[in-house]
Amino acid sequence: xxxxxxxxxxxxxxxxxxxxxxxxxxxxxxxxxxxxxxxxxxxxxxxxxxxxxxxxxxxxxxxxxxxxxxxxxxxxxxxxxxxxxxxxxxxxxxxxxxxxxxxxxxxxxxxxxxxxxxxxxxxxxxxxxxxxxxxxxxxxxxxxxxxxxxxxxxxxxxxxxxxxxxxxxxxxxxxxxxxxxxxxxxxxxxxxxxxxxxxxxxxxxxxxxxxxxxxxxxxxxxxxxxxxxxxxxxxxxxxxxxxxxxxxxxxxxxxxxxxxxxxxxxxxxxxxxxxxxxxxxxxxxxxxxxxxxxxxxxxxxxxxxxxxxxxxxxxxxxxxxxxxxxxxxxxxxxxxxxxxxxxxxxxxxxxxxxxxxxxxxxxxxxxxxxxxxxxxxxxxxxxxxxxxxxxxxxxxxxxxxxxxxxxxxxxxxxxxxxxxxxxxxxxxxxxxxxxxxxxxxxxxxxxxxxxxxxxxxxxxxxxxxxxxxxxxxxxxxxxxxxxxxxxxxxxxxxxxxxxxxxxxxxxxxxxxxxxxxxxxxxxxxxx
Amino acid sequence: xxxxxxxxxxxxxxxxxxxxxxxxxxxxxxxxxxxxxxxxxxxxxxxxxxxxxxxxxxxxxxxxxxxxxxxxxxxxxxxxxxxxxxxxxxxxxxxxxxxxxxxxxxxxxxxxxxxxxxxxxxxxxxxxxxxxxxxxxxxxxxxxxxxxxxxxxxxxxxxxxxxxxxxxxxxxxxxxxxxxxxxxxxxxxxxxxxxxxxxxxxxxxxxxxxxxxxxxxxxxxxxxxxxxxxxxxxxxxxxxxxxxxxxxxxxxxxxxxxxxxxxxxxxxxxxxxxxxxxxxxxxxxxxxxxxxxxxxxxxxxxxxxxxxxxxxxxxxxxxxxxxxxxxxxxxxxxxxxxxxxxxxxxxxxxxxxxxxxxxxxxxxxxxxxxxxxxxxxxxxxxxxxxxxx
Numbered sequence: 001x002x003x004x005x006x007x008x009x010x011x012x013x014x015x016x017x018x019x020x021x022x023x024x025x026x027x028x029x030x031x032x033x034x035x036x037x038x039x040x041x042x043x044x045x046x047x048x049x050x051x052x053x054x055x056x057x058x059x060x061x062x063x064x065x066x067x068x069x070x071x072x073x074x075x076x077x078x079x080x081x082x083x084x085x086x087x088x089x090x091x092x093x094x095x096x097x098x099x100x101x102x103x104x105x106x107x108x109x110x111x112x113x114x115x116x117x118x119x120x121x122x123x124x125x126x127x128x129x130x131x132x133x134x135x136x137x138x139x140x141x142x143x144x145x146x147x148x149x150x151x152x153x154x155x156x157x158x159x160x161x162x163x164x165x166x167x168x169x170x171x172x173x174x175x176x177x178x179x180x181x182x183x184x185x186x187x188x189x190x191x192x193x194x195x196x197x198x199x200x201x202x203x204x205x206x207x208x209x210x211x212x213x214x215x216x217x218x219x220x221x222x223x224x225x226x227x228x229x230x231x232x233x234x235x236x237x238x239x240x241x242x243x244x245x246x247x248x249x250x251x252x253x254x255x256x257x258x259x260x261x262x263x264x265x266x267x268x269x270x271x272x273x274x275x276x277x278x279x280x281x282x283x284x285x286x287x288x289x290x291x292x293x294x295x296x297x298x299x300x301x302x303x304x305x306x307x308x309x310x311x312x313x314x315x316x317x318x319x320x321x322x323x324x325x326x327x328x329x330x331x332x333x334x335x336x337x338x339x340x341x342x343x344x345x346x347x348x349x350x351x352x353x354x355x356x357x358x359x360x361x362x363x364x365x366x367x368x369x370x371x372x373x374x375x376x377x378x379x380x381x382x383x384x385x386x387x388x389x390x391x392x393x394x395x396x397x398x399x400x401x402x403x404x405x406x407x408x409x410x411x412x413x414x415x416x417x418x419x420x421x422x423x424x425x426x427x428x429x430x431x432x433x434x435x436x437x438x439x440x441x442x443x444x445x446x447x448x449x450x451x452x453x454x455x456x457x458x459x460x461x462x463x464x465x466x467x468x469x470x471x472x473x474x475x476x477x478x479x480x481x482x483x484x485x486x487x488x489x490x491x492x493x494x495x496x497x498x499x500x501x502x503x504x505x506x507x508x509x510x511x512x513x514x515x516x517x518x519x520x521x522x523x524x525x526x527x
Numbered sequence: 528x529x530x531x532x533x534x535x536x537x538x539x540x541x542x543x544x545x546x547x548x549x550x551x552x553x554x555x556x557x558x559x560x561x562x563x564x565x566x567x568x569x570x571x572x573x574x575x576x577x578x579x580x581x582x583x584x585x586x587x588x589x590x591x592x593x594x595x596x597x598x599x600x601x602x603x604x605x606x607x608x609x610x611x612x613x614x615x616x617x618x619x620x621x622x623x624x625x626x627x628x629x630x631x632x633x634x635x636x637x638x639x640x641x642x643x644x645x646x647x648x649x650x651x652x653x654x655x656x657x658x659x660x661x662x663x664x665x666x667x668x669x670x671x672x673x674x675x676x677x678x679x680x681x682x683x684x685x686x687x688x689x690x691x692x693x694x695x696x697x698x699x700x701x702x703x704x705x706x707x708x709x710x711x712x713x714x715x716x717x718x719x720x721x722x723x724x725x726x727x728x729x730x731x732x733x734x735x736x737x738x739x740x741x742x743x744x745x746x747x748x749x750x751x752x753x754x755x756x757x758x759x760x761x762x763x764x765x766x767x768x769x770x771x772x773x774x775x776x777x778x779x780x781x782x783x784x785x786x787x788x789x790x791x792x793x794x795x796x797x798x799x800x801x802x803x804x805x806x807x808x809x810x811x812x813x814x815x816x817x818x819x820x821x822x823x824x825x826x827x828x829x830x831x832x833x834x835x836x837x838x839x840x841x842x843x844x845x846x847x848x849x850x851x852x853x854x855x856x857x858x859x860x861x862x863x864x865x866x867x868x869x870x871x872x873x874x875x876x877x878x879x880x881x882x883x884x885x886x887x888x889x890x891x892x893x894x895x896x897x898x899x900x901x902x903x904x905x906x907x908x909x910x911x912x913x914x915x916x
Contacts, residue, residue: 317778338781347779355779360772369769369780378762386760 012075014039014203015060015091015172020069022055029055031227032069037172042194042204044218046211048247048445050415052227053207057174060205061093062086073172092165093174096181098157102150107132109149110164135166139196154303155186159193166197173197174205179213180443183302184473184506191217209247209445211240211254223247248447256453259461261481263292265328267465268314268434273323275306275313282321283309285489291465293433296456298480298497299469302509306489307469308350311438314467315347316340317355328433341370344433348423348440350469356423359412363404364393366411367426400425401451417448428455432464439470453479473506487512548839552832555878556846560588562874563867587861591868594856595849604852606737610810612848613747614639617802618826619833619840620754621795625691626835627758628791629771634680634695635799636823637702638673642800643807644706645672647724647814648714650807654728662742665730666804673800674793676702681792685785691792699823710816722816732809743805748841750798755837767791799823828876847872 015037022030030052037043047053058064060071062080070077073089080086086093100109111128129145136142141159149160158178165173175194179187194204194217208214214221214235221233223246231246244252268291275284283306291297301307312318314325316337325333327343340347349355357366368377368389376388393407402421404414411419424440437456441449456479460466470476476483480497485508492512495505507513564584571579580586589598597604618635625632632638649668653661680694711722732742758764770777770787777784802822807814829847833840850872854865 315779316781336781337779341781349779354773354775356776358769358773358776361769365765369776372765372780373762382761382763384760384762384765 012039013037013072014041014074015205016072016075017056017060018070018072020056020059020066020071022052022059022064022066028227030059030066033224033227033229035222035229037203037205039171039203040198040201041219042198042206042217044206044208044214044221045224046209046214046221046243046247047224048209048415048447049417049443051224051247051445053224054176055227056224057093057176057205057207060086060091060174087168087170090169090171091174092168092170092172094158094161094165094176094178096176096178098161100149100157100160103148105146105148106143106152106160106163107145109160110145110167131167132163135163138200139166139193141193153186154181155183155189158182158190162193162197170202172203172205174207176207177209177443178206179208179210181303181471183471183510184502185510187213211243211247211446214243215240225249244446247445250447252446252450254446254450255478256450256457258457258479261295261460263295263481264463265293266290267293267328268467269324269326270314271324271326273310273313273325274321275309275318276321277309283489284313284320286323287486287489287491289484289491291434291467293463293465294460295481296460296466296468296479296497298476298483299467299486300473300476300483300505300509301469301471301486303471305486307486308438310486311347311350311436311467311469314340314436315345344431345436346427346430346432346434347436348420348427348438350438350442352419352423357411357419360410362408362410363397363402363414363422364389364407366422367393367396367407369426371426396425396429399429400455417444420444420448420452424452424455428459431462432459435459435464435466437466437468437470439472440468441470441472441475449475473502473509477502477505485509485513548834552834552839552843552875552879555832555875558878559871559874563871564588566870567863567867583861583863587857587863587867590857590859590861590863591850591853593860594853596853602737606740608845608849608852609744610739610741610848611852612844613743613809614802614806614820614822615825615829615847615851616747616841616844617750617798617805618822619829619844620750620837621798621802622826622830623833623835623837623840624754624758624767624798625791625795626830627771628767628787629774630684630788630791630795631692632677632680632695632792632795632799633692633827634676634698634823635795635802635826636821637695637699638676638796638799639803639806639820639823639826640702640706640818641676641796642669642673642803643814643818644709644714644803645669645800646730646804646807647727648672648709650727650730651714651725653730654726656729658729658733661728661730662732662808665727665808666746666801669804669807670797670800673803674797676800677792677794677796678789681789684792685788706814706818707816710814710818724813724815726813727808730808731812732805739810741805741809743809746801746805750801751837751841754798758837763790799826802826825872828872831879832875 013036015035017033017035020030020033021028033052033056035056045053045056055064059066060080062082062085071080072078078089080089101112107125107129110132111123132145133142143156143159143163149157152160162173178190182190198204206214206218215238218235221235221238221243222229223231223233223243225247233243240254244254270287270289273284273287274282277283285306287310289297299307309318313320316335316339319334323333324331327345332340332343353359358369371377372384373381377385377392379385390407396402397404397407400421402425403418411422414422420440427435440456441452444452456466456468468476468479477497477500483495483497483500483505484491485493485495485505487509493508567584567587568581571577571583592598595604595608618639621635621638622632646665646669650661650665653664676698680691680698683689683694684691710724714724715722716725734741735745758768766777766782766787769780769782770784774784806820806822825847829840829843832846833843850868854868857863857867858865
């Protein structure tokens with residue numbers, strides 16, 4: 001990649017990273033990466049999980065030191081010693097997980113660490129508020145500085161993060177997968193904010209692995225694969241297939257052909273289910289649903305509308321306060337995880353680090369996490385059969401393409417996609433009557449998504465009833481035979497998965513259909 | 528960032544793993560010895576009327592080593608070290624097993640005392656039976672008493688979520704008083720000038736080697752194997768380790784955290800009780816009401832230094848046992864109070880806990896700390912479980 005673009009007048013570069021190389025024991029995370037960002041440019045950094053995007057940005061933010069290469073800001077070489085140094089030089093980062101204090105006000109959060117002092121003792125609150133208001137006005141997202149951050153929606157919390165960066169006079173803004181937690185509408189809004197920022201001359205580095213988003217927002221796209229820059233594109237000259245192939249290194253089928261489904265008997269029947277969250281407030285408020293064997297029922301909804309509690313109740317991790325759950329005609333209400341597992345229920349949890357894996361254990365042990373006590377993994381239920389565990393692990397890692405140095409490697413050392421494949425490999429690897437998938441591809445790259453989607457379809461065709469919960473509306477639309485929309489703990493609509501309109505479902509997710517006539521929650525039979 | 532790792536030569540990777548495991552404790556030990564040296568030098572300055580000897584720390588440490596293993600190494604000092612090691616080893620295994628399950632068993636001290644009194648009580652009952660009957664019976668008595676003292680905090684936590692740190696600390700005090708009451712009451716030799724129990728007679732461990740090298744040494748060593756087997760070769764051990772490493776995943780996998788808590792605490796208690804048993808049957812053969820020991824507390828340090836791993840705990844207890852055993856010679860020949868050993872022990876622990884600081888200081892990226900996860904002390908998995916409403 002050259003730093004000059006022929007035919008364009010030479011322009012001072014906001015940021016230039018030259019030949020950045022970072023080695024970790026046994027791994028080259030960044031291999032001579034060049035990255036050039038112009039003022040006012042939205043530059044997308046695209047790559048699979050573990051491709052080296054985060055390492056590169058950590059180097060820019062001073063969190064890691066490159067082994068080779070240099071960083072230039074406005075054409076001048078700099079050494080960035082740490083995050084505070086990066087901020088002082090006008091580089092700010094908006095992390096995927098917001099660094100906000102929910103009980104503090106917007107103003108307090110923005111001031112944190114950057115207090116404008118009226119005198120040596122007191123913070124100049126008035127001046128700070130004035131500046132926050134001004135910034136909001138300039139970028140068209142005015143916000144009340146006194147409102148508590150905890151009461152804001154995720155989309156607005158993200159704007160507070162951006163305001164925080166602007167308040168610190170950031171000129172280069174790095175956003176790490178900013179849309180992972182947003183609804184389609186919120187994504188559109190944040191894109192508008194980013195475009196205005198760019199128009200004012202800010203440079204934005206946008207990390208993502210969502211192809212359509214990158215094509216929509218970016219001025220220029222740099223694709224990284226296995227620590228190397230494998231290509232640079234401008235959106236007008238490329239498309240999703242081209243980018244996916246660059247990213248993964250082979251041709252990728254972005255939308256898996258779901259084929260025809262052949263639903264048979266009702267496998268899972270949920271009647272009037274009510275579930276409370278950890279604080280005791282009822283977040284699932286009387287859900288009725290049916291899933292037939294051989295069909296995929298998708299649950300669409302903005303994260304936090306009771307989906308997690310619903311599936312946790314179904315799997316036995318949470319006791320429902322009311323209602324009935326029937327599996328293949330048997331009442332399983334309130335049964336524990338072991339019972340459900342033995343009844344042929346598999347569960348891919350939303351939070352693989354919390355529930356799905358023991359990160360400190362190796363891959364082989366994680367693969368038997370739910371079957372460790374059964375033959376052949378245990379003799380007489382007491383003694384572990386190491387040979388059988390390892391043999392099975394080798395088989396599963398091969399069958400599910402889990403890329404790990406060996407089955408003895410710790411799960412924590414695997415990339416997110418491969419960690420998820422460990423969970424999927426463990427849960428999919430038998431005949432199931434019910435498969436519950438909670439955000440099965442969150443944070444994964446296109447290659448892994450394709451793989452998991454294929455396997456899901458295969459389970460459907462093998463006769464499993466599948467309940468798919470995803471905040472990723474596209475995923476629900478691509479896989480589901482029927483879609484139930486959850487809003488504030490209730491199912492507000494059930495629509496046909498093959499004919500559903502994205503905008504309509506998105507609106508239902510965001511509003512619960514209150515502004516419109518709600519279609520009666522009836523069963524739309526799959527074709 | 529995991530592009531497939533380049534194959535590292537096997538020997539090198541083995542060395543690296545060994546270093547990752549041992550770097551932190553080794554550095555903590557070396558730093559503690561340095562701090563000890565500074566303290567010795569400083570104490571010279573405050574004691575008037577003595578010539579300043581810059582080599583005193585070295586002389587003290589050499590005397591410590593001589594006391595521990597002899598210079599040149601000899602059987603009796605080494606046996607002395609082993610005798611001091613055995614209870615620390617069993618206590619360390621007890622605390623370490625709790626750590627593996629995510630439980631902080633501070634109650635090893637109380638469980639040790641109950642084990643001691645249980646072994647004495649059982650031993651007196653069978654003191655005139657043949658040893659082949661008397662010894663196993665006394666051991667069973669000691670382990671059972673310890674197990675009960677571990678079971679209580681276990682069941683309290685399982686039923687009500689009462690934190691084991693709080694309950695075991697309280698039970699330590701109960702154990703001290705109960706111990707004194709039993710020694711002065713039901714077990715007291717009538718007419719003795721001060722409370723003392725009768726001798727355990729045939730229930731005493733036979734001496735196998737050197738001066739005082741009793742059967743308890745073999746039992747403690749065997750316990751290392753048993754605990755390693757239990758943790759890594761059985762499904763129960765897998766459940767314990769899963770519950771300790773990720774309680775949420777343990778629930779997800781259908782394990783029963785409450786049962787695990789109770790079973791783990793009872794096993795912890797039995798091990799600490801076995802430590803007390805060994806001390807009584809191997810060395811004392813009876814107990815008095817002034818039976819003082821800190822083995823239960825030292826065990827916590829041993830378990831931390833050993834990284835909760837049975838083999839690690841073996842080495843950690845050997846170190847602490849050697850220091851205990853060598854301390855008196857150090858006091859005699861170098862004039863350094865035996866309490867320096869307590870200081871060293873505490874300093875090692877402080878350096879271990881200061882893990883993040885050490886890591887930065889010595890740039891240990893991959894090295895594992897002695898404390899498996901900082902969460903060990905705060906994580907409780909019962910509280911995460913929804914209570915049936």
